[in-house]
Amino acid sequence: MFKIITVRDIVRIPPHRFAPREDLESVALDMVRKEYEDKITGDLGYIITVIEIIDIGIGKLLPGDGAAFHNITFKILVFKPDLYELVEGEVVEVVDFGVFIRLGPLDGLCHVSQVTDDFITYNAKNASLLGKETGKLLVASDRVRSRIVAVSIGTGGSRSGKLGLTMRQPFLGKIDWIAEEIDRNLHPEKYEKEKEEEKKKAELKGKPKRAKKKRRR
Numbered sequence: 684m685f686k687i688i689t690v691r692d693i694v695r696i697p698p699h700r701f702a703p704r705e706d707l708e709s710v711a712l713d714m715v716r717k718e719y720e721d722k723i724t725g726d727l728g729y730i731i732t733v734i735e736i737i738d739i740g741i742g743k744l745l746p747g748d749g750a751a752f753h754n755i756t757f758k759i760l761v762f763k764p765d766l767y768e769l770v771e772g773e774v775v776e777v778v779d780f781g782v783f784i785r786l787g788p789l790d791g792l793c794h795v796s797q798v799t800d801d802f803i804t805y806n807a808k809n810a811s812l813l814g815k816e817t818g819k820l821l822v823a824s825d826r827v828r829s830r831i832v833a834v835s836i837g838t839g840g841s842r843s844g845k846l847g848l849t850m851r852q853p854f855l856g857k858i859d860w861i862a863e864e865i866d867r868n869l870h871p872e873k874y875e876k877e878k879e880e881e882k883k884k885a886e887l888k889g890k891p892k893r894a895k896k897k898r899r900r
Contacts, residue, residue, distance in 0.1 A: 684770060685787065686763055687734065688727060691756045694718070696742065698749040711755050712736050719759060723836055728763030729788050762787045764831050764846055769855075774825045777812060779805040784827060784848060789836070791846030793829055798850055819860060826858045 692715075700710045716733045723729045735758050742751030764770070764786070772791070776783040781794040795803050798821065801814035812821040821827075833847025850856040854864060867874050 684762065684764060684768060685731075686728075686761050688759055688761055689737065689756065690719075690727075690759055691754065692718075693752050694755045696751045696753060698751075701751070707739060708736050711739055711753065712757075715755060715757055727759070728761045728836070731760045731762055731788065734758040734760055762789065764789070764791075764834050764836075766831055766834055768831045769828065770831060770848075771826065771828045771858075774821065774823050774827060777805075777810045777821065777823055779807070782812065782821060782827075784829060786846065789846060791829070791831070791848045793827075793848040793850055797832075797848065799856060800851055819857070821857060828855050828858065828861060830855060 694711060694714050696707070696710055696714060712733065712735075715736070719730050720732055721730070736755060737758060738756040740754035742753045744751060770786050770791070772784040772786040774782050775785045775790060779795070781792055782798065783790045783792055795805070795812065798812060799814055799817065799819055801817045801819060803812050803814060805812055810823060813819070827850060829848040829850045830852060831846060832849050833845060835845040854861050
């Protein structure tokens, strides 16, 4: 997801920024940041920032151009989502067709059919999704874990694109749900007891009440 990558590229340094006016490394860092930061490329992903300059080669001049061209090696921090990768993020919006999850600089969509195996209903009043059988509730600001199942990111300066997510797999979903699922696996007897108690309550609730006998006068 987040990666530090070493890149080598030819960078043009304009004559008005030559030494001794400015330090070459500072100029190179500034030029590289203008060229790379906040951009999306197919091979690198979304480039968050240029971390540092590693090496600056000897400058070369081209006929008719007063600038110097340097081979520069530098490190960048990128956001590159990979297919089937597990990711954690915060729910930023809940709509009738699913939830949008903040994953670094981009948002992913988990369709309502991919939230849980339960039947989901949407409450427009408080912008939430609720499981009919399990009672699982999902609202904005919830922390969730999901898997990337579709990646389609634009290129250039736009952050447009698509990240498709699913939470319909074991140990995925809201962090509280995962903790409960782990606890169920570690302590099954506790949940079996609760299940039996709920069953008894349901049976008692379903039994018809006996009619009271009228006293004879």
